[in-house]
Amino acid sequence: MPELVRYAEVVLPLPVARPYTYGIPDGLAARAVPGARVVVPLQRRRVVALVTAVDVPPPSVAARPILDAPDPEPALSPALLELGRWISRYYGAPLGLALRAILPGPLWSVQRPAGPAAVSERVVVLAQPLGSLLERERAFRRAPRRRAAYEALEALGGSAPVRHLVDQLKLSPAVLDGLVQQGLARVERVAAVRDPFAGLSSPPPPVLTEDQRRVVDLILAGPPDVPVLVHGVTGSGKTLVYLEVLRSVVASGHGAILLVPEIALTPQTVARVRGVFGDQVAVLHSGLSDGERADAWRALRRGERRVAVGPRSAVFAPVQRLGAIVVDEEHEPSYKQGMAPRYHARDAALVRARLEKGGARLLFGSATPSLETLHLARTGRIHTFELPQRIGARPLPPVDVIDLRTAPRVADARGVPWSEALDAAVAGALGRGEQVILLLNRRGFATFLQCPHCGDVPACPHCAIALTVHQAPPALRCHYCGHEEPIPSSCRQCGHETQRMRGLGTQQLEHFVGLRFPAARVARMDLDTTSTKWAHHRILERVGRGDVDILLGTQMIAKGLDFPNVTVVGVVDADTGLHLPDFRAAERTFQLVAQVAGRAGRGPKGGRVFVQTRAPEHHAIRAAAAHSVVAFAAAELPLRAPPGPAYPPHLGLARFVASGTDAGGTQQAAERLAAWLRRANSERLGDVLTVLGPAPCPIERLKGRWRWHVLVKSTEARAIGRVVRAWSARARRAVVVDRDPVSLL
Incomplete structure (x- = not known):
C-alpha cells in the first residue's frame, strides 16, 4: 500500500463531538475535498462520511485510508458546509448531526442513491444571449412568436423541457425548431427527474396590483444584503410579491428557495409556483420517496432546476448561484426542528443568505409576524414593506367577539359551546349557498x-x-x-x-354540526383525517369545487386557504391555547385567531367572523378581532420586558431538559445541571445569565420519561452560546439543549 502523506477530517452523522481522521490515497486526492462524500471504514463496517477539512495533522495512532469518494464534485458547497458549522456552534449540536440535517438521508447510504432515471427528456437551452433591444429587433423582426418563446425561456432561467413549453405554455414545436435553426437555442437530452407534482396544471400568474408592484420595485431597488419583511393583511397577495421578486432573480441567472410551512405545501401552492417557473421547480417534501427526494436534490445540485420549494429542510437545498430565499408565514412554529440539531429555518435562512457567494436576498412574509421579527424590524435590522389592503380593495371581515359566559346558547348543544349568534350565521350562510369554516384547535371527540x-x-x-x-x-x-x-x-x-x-374535540364538533345541519356536507381536517399522502389536498379540492358546505378542523385550516365563497368563519373556542403555561401562549392565540379570521370575505360576497371566548377582554383576542398586529405587539411586548419576567425578543433564551425513567433520579440530575449552570455563570461568565429552576416541565412525564427543565436567559447572546456549547461538549445525552425554544411545554 502506498504511503499516506495527506489526511482528512471527516464527520459521521452521529452525536459525537469530534471529527475522525483518515488518510487520503493518492487516487482519491482530487475528490476527497471539503464538502465531499466519502466512504470510510468504521470498525467492521463501511459508512458514508463528509469531509470537513484536508491536510490536517496526522493522528496519534495509525490512520485508516478513505475507501472511496463516489461523487465527481462535493455534495455540499462551501456555504452549506459553513452553515453546518454555524448550526453546530449556535445550537450546541455535534457537527455530524448538523450536516445530517443538511444532506438528505438517501445520500448517507453506502450504496449510491438511485442513479439518473432511465427515461430522458428533451430540453431547450438558450445558446446565444441577445442583450440589447436592437439585437432582438433584428433577430425577431418577422417572428413575434419566436421572440415570445425566447423571452419565456429567459424567464425560466435559460432552459426548459420541451414538454413544459408545449403543454403548459402552449408554444408551437415549429416555433422552438425555428429558434434552434436560427442558432439561438439548442435541444439537449437530460435524465428525467421523478416528480410527483409533474402532472399539475399551472395557472398563469395574475397581474400585480399597484400596491404589489410598488413593494416589488422597492425590494428590488433596495440593498440585497438587508433582509426584508413583507407584512400584509390576509388576502393582500404576499405570495404574488414573492414570486415576482423570485422571477426577477431567476431571470438574472440565479437560483431561489421558497420556504413554506409543511401544511401549506399543497399541490395548489406548487402549481402557483410552476405557473411562473415551469419545470425549473424542484419540490422537497417529507412525503416524497427516497428516490424522488434524491432526484430533486441532484437536479438542484447540478443546476438543472433553479427554484426549490419546500418546508423547513428546504433551507438547505443545494441551489446553484443562490440569489434569494423567501420564508413565507415566518411566524410558524413548524420552522423549528424538534430533534437535534434543533435549528430554526428562519435563522438558518438569515445566515445562509450572508454566506452565499455574492450574498442572497432574504424575504420574510406574514400577516401576523413573530415578535422576534417585529423586533428586528423596529430596531432597523430588517426593512419592512406593507401591503395594507386586500386584493380588489375588499375590506377585512368584521369580527364579532362572543362572550361564552353570558351569550345565549342553543338548547341541546350536547356540551358544544354553540351560541345563538354563531348558529344563526351558519344557518344563514348555508341557506344562501355559501361556505363556512369552523376552527377548534383540539382533535378527538372529547x-x-x-x-x-x-x-x-x-x-x-x-x-x-x-x-x-x-x-x-x-x-x-x-x-x-x-x-x-x-x-x-x-x-x-x-x-x-x-x-x-x-371537553370538546373536532370529532364531537363534526358530530354536532352534522345533527344540527343535516343537509350540510361537512368535511373535517385534522391530524386524524390527513395522515395519508395527499389527504389534505383532496379535502381542499372538494372545498374548492363547492362539494363541501362546512369545513371544520384544527389549526391547519387557518393557513393559506383562499376560497371566495367562504362568508362565515367561526372560532368555536378561542381559549384552547390561551392559558397554557408558556410565554408564547398569547402570541400563538393571536396568530391563530387572526389567521383564521382572514379566511372570510375573500370574494365579492364579503364575510363575517365569530370568535367565541370566555376572555373577551384579553389583548390577544381584542387585537385579533381588530386584525391588528400593531395592537397586539403594543400590549404583549411590555409584558415580556424587564422589570417583570423578561422573555424573547428582549433577550435570548435556552432551555435545558433533563429526562429519565426514574422520577427521583431525574430530579437530582436536573439539580446537578442547574448547579453547574450557576457555577459556570459566576466563575466564567461574570453573572450575565439568569438561571431559573430546576422545575418539573408542564408535561412532567412524556413517553415513559420524567422531565425537569432549567431556563437560561440573558441579553448577552455570546454568553448563552458559550454555556450551551460547554454543556453539550460534556455529551450528556439525558439532557436536551434547546436554544431559542418555541415551546416550554
Whole structure:
C-alpha cells in the first residue's frame, strides 16, 4: 500500500463531538475535498462520511485510508458546509448531526442513491444571449412568436423541457425548431427527474396590483444584503410579491428557495409556483420517496432546476448561484426542528443568505409576524414593506367577539359551546349557498373521560397527560406517544358504570354540526383525517369545487386557504391555547385567531367572523378581532420586558431538559445541571445569565420519561452560546439543549 502523506477530517452523522481522521490515497486526492462524500471504514463496517477539512495533522495512532469518494464534485458547497458549522456552534449540536440535517438521508447510504432515471427528456437551452433591444429587433423582426418563446425561456432561467413549453405554455414545436435553426437555442437530452407534482396544471400568474408592484420595485431597488419583511393583511397577495421578486432573480441567472410551512405545501401552492417557473421547480417534501427526494436534490445540485420549494429542510437545498430565499408565514412554529440539531429555518435562512457567494436576498412574509421579527424590524435590522389592503380593495371581515359566559346558547348543544349568534350565521350562510369554516384547535371527540362518582380521569401510562376520547375508531389515545386503549365501560378505580366525556374535540364538533345541519356536507381536517399522502389536498379540492358546505378542523385550516365563497368563519373556542403555561401562549392565540379570521370575505360576497371566548377582554383576542398586529405587539411586548419576567425578543433564551425513567433520579440530575449552570455563570461568565429552576416541565412525564427543565436567559447572546456549547461538549445525552425554544411545554 502506498504511503499516506495527506489526511482528512471527516464527520459521521452521529452525536459525537469530534471529527475522525483518515488518510487520503493518492487516487482519491482530487475528490476527497471539503464538502465531499466519502466512504470510510468504521470498525467492521463501511459508512458514508463528509469531509470537513484536508491536510490536517496526522493522528496519534495509525490512520485508516478513505475507501472511496463516489461523487465527481462535493455534495455540499462551501456555504452549506459553513452553515453546518454555524448550526453546530449556535445550537450546541455535534457537527455530524448538523450536516445530517443538511444532506438528505438517501445520500448517507453506502450504496449510491438511485442513479439518473432511465427515461430522458428533451430540453431547450438558450445558446446565444441577445442583450440589447436592437439585437432582438433584428433577430425577431418577422417572428413575434419566436421572440415570445425566447423571452419565456429567459424567464425560466435559460432552459426548459420541451414538454413544459408545449403543454403548459402552449408554444408551437415549429416555433422552438425555428429558434434552434436560427442558432439561438439548442435541444439537449437530460435524465428525467421523478416528480410527483409533474402532472399539475399551472395557472398563469395574475397581474400585480399597484400596491404589489410598488413593494416589488422597492425590494428590488433596495440593498440585497438587508433582509426584508413583507407584512400584509390576509388576502393582500404576499405570495404574488414573492414570486415576482423570485422571477426577477431567476431571470438574472440565479437560483431561489421558497420556504413554506409543511401544511401549506399543497399541490395548489406548487402549481402557483410552476405557473411562473415551469419545470425549473424542484419540490422537497417529507412525503416524497427516497428516490424522488434524491432526484430533486441532484437536479438542484447540478443546476438543472433553479427554484426549490419546500418546508423547513428546504433551507438547505443545494441551489446553484443562490440569489434569494423567501420564508413565507415566518411566524410558524413548524420552522423549528424538534430533534437535534434543533435549528430554526428562519435563522438558518438569515445566515445562509450572508454566506452565499455574492450574498442572497432574504424575504420574510406574514400577516401576523413573530415578535422576534417585529423586533428586528423596529430596531432597523430588517426593512419592512406593507401591503395594507386586500386584493380588489375588499375590506377585512368584521369580527364579532362572543362572550361564552353570558351569550345565549342553543338548547341541546350536547356540551358544544354553540351560541345563538354563531348558529344563526351558519344557518344563514348555508341557506344562501355559501361556505363556512369552523376552527377548534383540539382533535378527538372529547378532551378526556371522567368518572362522575370518584372523579378519576384515565391517563396515559407513559405520559402525564389525560387520554383523549376518539370515536372513529372508538379508543382512548395519547396525542404525545400514541398509546391507545379501549374506552372502558366502567370506572377502573371505583367500578361506577357511568363515564362522562368532558371537553370538546373536532370529532364531537363534526358530530354536532352534522345533527344540527343535516343537509350540510361537512368535511373535517385534522391530524386524524390527513395522515395519508395527499389527504389534505383532496379535502381542499372538494372545498374548492363547492362539494363541501362546512369545513371544520384544527389549526391547519387557518393557513393559506383562499376560497371566495367562504362568508362565515367561526372560532368555536378561542381559549384552547390561551392559558397554557408558556410565554408564547398569547402570541400563538393571536396568530391563530387572526389567521383564521382572514379566511372570510375573500370574494365579492364579503364575510363575517365569530370568535367565541370566555376572555373577551384579553389583548390577544381584542387585537385579533381588530386584525391588528400593531395592537397586539403594543400590549404583549411590555409584558415580556424587564422589570417583570423578561422573555424573547428582549433577550435570548435556552432551555435545558433533563429526562429519565426514574422520577427521583431525574430530579437530582436536573439539580446537578442547574448547579453547574450557576457555577459556570459566576466563575466564567461574570453573572450575565439568569438561571431559573430546576422545575418539573408542564408535561412532567412524556413517553415513559420524567422531565425537569432549567431556563437560561440573558441579553448577552455570546454568553448563552458559550454555556450551551460547554454543556453539550460534556455529551450528556439525558439532557436536551434547546436554544431559542418555541415551546416550554
